[in-house]
Amino acid sequence: MKVINICGARxxxxxxxxxxxxxxxxxxxxxxxxxxxxxxDEKMSKLFFDQLEIPRPDVNLEVGSGSxxxxxxxxxxxxxxxxxxxxxxxxxxxGDVNSTIAxxxxxxxxxxxxxxxxxxxxxxxxxMPEEINRVLTDAISDLLFVSEPSGLENxxxxxxxxxxxxxxxxxxxxxxxxxxxxxxxSTVLQTLGVAPKGYVVVTLHRPSNVDDxxxxxxxxxxxxxxxxxxxxVFPVHPRTRKNIETAGLAPRYEAMDRLTLxxxxxxxxxxxxxxxxxxxxxxxxxxQEETTILGVPCLTLRENTERPVTLTQGTNQLVGMxxxxxxxxxxxxxxxxxxxxxxxxxxxxxAAERIAAIIEAWGCSRG
Ligand code: UD1
Ligand code: UDP
Numbered sequence: 031m032k033v034i035n036i037c038g039a040r041x042x043x044x045x046x047x048x049x050x051x052x053x054x055x056x057x058x059x060x061x062x063x064x065x066x067x068x069x070x071d072e073k074m075s076k077l078f079f080d081q082l083e084i085p086r087p088d089v090n091l092e093v094g095s096g097s098x099x100x101x102x103x104x105x106x107x108x109x110x111x112x113x114x115x116x117x118x119x120x121x122x123x124x125g126d127v128n129s130t131i132a133x134x135x136x137x138x139x140x141x142x143x144x145x146x147x148x149x150x151x152x153x154x155x156x157x158m159p160e161e162i163n164r165v166l167t168d169a170i171s172d173l174l175f176v177s178e179p180s181g182l183e184n185x186x187x188x189x190x191x192x193x194x195x196x197x198x199x200x201x202x203x204x205x206x207x208x209x210x211x212x213x214x215x216s217t218v219l220q221t222l223g224v225a226p227k228g229y230v231v232v233t234l235h236r237p238s239n240v241d242d243x244x245x246x247x248x249x250x251x252x253x254x255x256x257x258x259x260x261x262x263v264f265p266v267h268p269r270t271r272k273n274i275e276t277a278g279l280a281p282r283y284e285a286m287d288r289l290t291l292x293x294x295x296x297x298x299x300x301x302x303x304x305x306x307x308x309x310x311x312x313x314x315x316x317x318q319e320e321t322t323i324l325g326v327p328c329l330t331l332r333e334n335t336e337r338p339v340t341l342t343q344g345t346n347q348l349v350g351m352x353x354x355x356x357x358x359x360x361x362x363x364x365x366x367x368x369x370x371x372x373x374x375x376x377x378x379x380x381a382a383e384r385i386a387a388i389i390e391a392w393g394c395s396r397g
Contacts, residue, residue, distance in 0.1 A: 031059055031393040032118040033145070034137075037087075038066035038105070038129025041202070041316045043078035044297065045124040045147060048204035048382035050085055058390045064112060066105045066129040067092040071268060073294045081297050082205065098128060098159060105132035113140050119393065120145055123167060124201070126160035126315075126336075131167050138170040147201060147385060149174035150181025151336035157238070160315075164336070173392060175385050177201075178339040178374055198384040199376030202316050203323055206301065207379030213301035222263055222290060226306040230260050235267035236313040238351075239331055243277035245351055246270075249331065250279050252353045256311070256360060257288040263303055265295045309363050311356075318346045323377060327369040329359050343372045 033053065037046040046063070053061035065087035069075045078084065091108040093101060105128065113121065113136055121137035122145040123130045134144045149168050153161050165188075168174060174190060176182050177200040185195050219226065232253065240246050256262055266274070274280055274291075283291050295303070301320070304310060310321050310328045318337050321328035322344025329349045340346035349359040363369065376384075 031120070031389070032062065032116065033059055033389065034062045034064055034113065034116060034118045034121045036064050036066065036121065036123045036129055036133040037084075038068035038093075039125075039127040040069050040074050040078065040294075041314075042124050042127065042129065043075070043082060043084060044205040044316065045201045047078075047082040047084045048201050048208065049122070049124070049147065049385060051083075052382035052386040053389075054085075056386045056390055058393055059386060062089075062116060062118070063087045064109065064133070065090045066109070066133070067094055068101065068105070068127060068129045070094055071294075073296070074268065077296045082209070102128045102132045105129055106136050109133050109136045110140070113137060113142060118142055119396075120172070120389070122147065122389075124148055126151070126164045126167070128159075128163065131163040134167045134170055143172040144170055145173045145175065145385075145389065146171040147175045148177055149195065150176045150183075150185040151178075152180070152184045153334045153336040155334050159237070161336070173388065175381075175388070177377075177381070178337065180338050196384075196388050197376065198388070199378060199381035200319060200374070201381045201385070202319055203377040204379050204382050205297075206320055206323055209298060209301060210305075213298045213305065216299045216302035218295070218299040218302050219306060224261050224263065227308045228260065229307060230256055230262045231303050231307040231310045231312075232256075232262055232264040233267065233312045233314050233317060234331065235269050236332065237269075239313050240267075240270045240273045243273070243279075246273055246277050247279060248351065248353050249356075250274075250282050252311075252356050252360075253289060254282070254286060255357055257286050259360075259364065260288075260308060262286075262289040263307075264289060264291050265293065265300065265303075266291055267294060309360065311360070318344070319377075321345050322371050323373060325369065325371050327363045329356065329363065331356060339374045343374050345369045345371045 053059045093104040120143040124147040174195045318340045
């Protein structure tokens with residue numbers, strides 16, 4: 031059974047790594063890997079292939095950046111001939127980025143089965159580009175692999191047949207578990223001169239937080255206050271780096287003595303930074319899940335999350351974008367009791383193996 035696997039943006043690499051490993055170990059599956067090129071900077075792409083030992087992509091579509099329509103259309107145009115040449119039995123997509131919907135749509139229109147890993151997540155916020163990608167990808171997927179119970183409920187409500195959805199756990203946590211020990215050996219704390227539990231990690235890249243100069247300026251004010259309390263480590267996404275500059279905020283960052291604004295870091299260093307942080311402040315999807323497993327308090331600078339299990343069982347808190355609300359939550363976490371969390375069901379490091387077994391059974395059932 032030939033399966034073309036798609037990756038394109040940073041969070042896809044952590045999800046595709048354990049899947050490629052599980053497929054390589056499964057005789058029934060012949061995996062191919064396609065990189066769309068949505069992310070292309072060395073520190074947004076190649077670094078993860080090296081660290082996570084992801085096989086070299088069989089094809090790189092090299093689409094690069096663009097508006098949503100340009101990027102999605104370019105991926106579709108370049109991916110269609112790949113599907114026609116290789117004639118796979120299925121195309122597997124992960125997550126909710128533009129590469130996800132673009133490749134799912136191409137496959138579905140060519141009559142090729144679509145498998146979606148991380149199906150069913152919903153923020154119920156259609157202003158978020160990823161929500162559109164999630165809803166549309168799920169609507170045309172044949173097998174839907176779900177990471178948390180809310181996903182099953184959402185898909186059932188949307189009329190997805192029960193035999194197409196499978197609660198398998200979280201492939202991103204497979205990668206976390208597989209790399210924890212290696213990450214422990216990272217010397218990034220010494221390099222940055224920060225002590226375990228003595229610093230805050232920040233990441234921001236959602237358009238709702240970083241594209242509007244007024245919102246970005248307000249969040250910058252929050253970071254000024256936080257770094258007065260604890261050193262802040264801020265590996266900055268290229269979208270955010272650009273926006274800090276165009277909004278004229280760079281001098282404010284330069285003036286913050288205890289905030290380190292740095293390029294995005296590799297997975298192992300980042301995992302070490304997360305694990306030893308006092309507090310994490312983020313708008314990332316994946317980091318809400320990783321902090322839940324690491325037991326580190328996570329303040330999510332959003333009004334909603336498509337990953338509610340991180341709120342009910344994990345260490346995540348939604349704190350929105352209002353500076354006072356964010357700082358009140360920050361002080362609460364700093365002064366409060368240690369945050370407790372439970373490991374969500376099936377976030378045990380074996381999700382990719384479950385997915386491989388289900389795909390194998392699907393192949394057998396088709397004969
Ligand atoms: C994308 C995903 C988002 C995901 C994020 C993970 C969509 C709609 N968004 O957002 O869901 O959370 O990736 O990081 O798919 N850029 C570079 N170098 C790169 C990549 C991007 O400089 O290697 C810059 C470009 O100016 C580009 C901008 O970042 O225009 C945004 O990149 P894009 O892939 O469009 O969206 P992200 O914000 O990265
Ligand atoms: N990450 C990383 N280096 C960084 C920032 C994030 O390795 O400098 C990892 C993080 O641990 C997680 C993934 O990137 O595994 C999350 O990606 P991102 O926040 O870009 O996307 P999202 O999850 O929001 O879609």
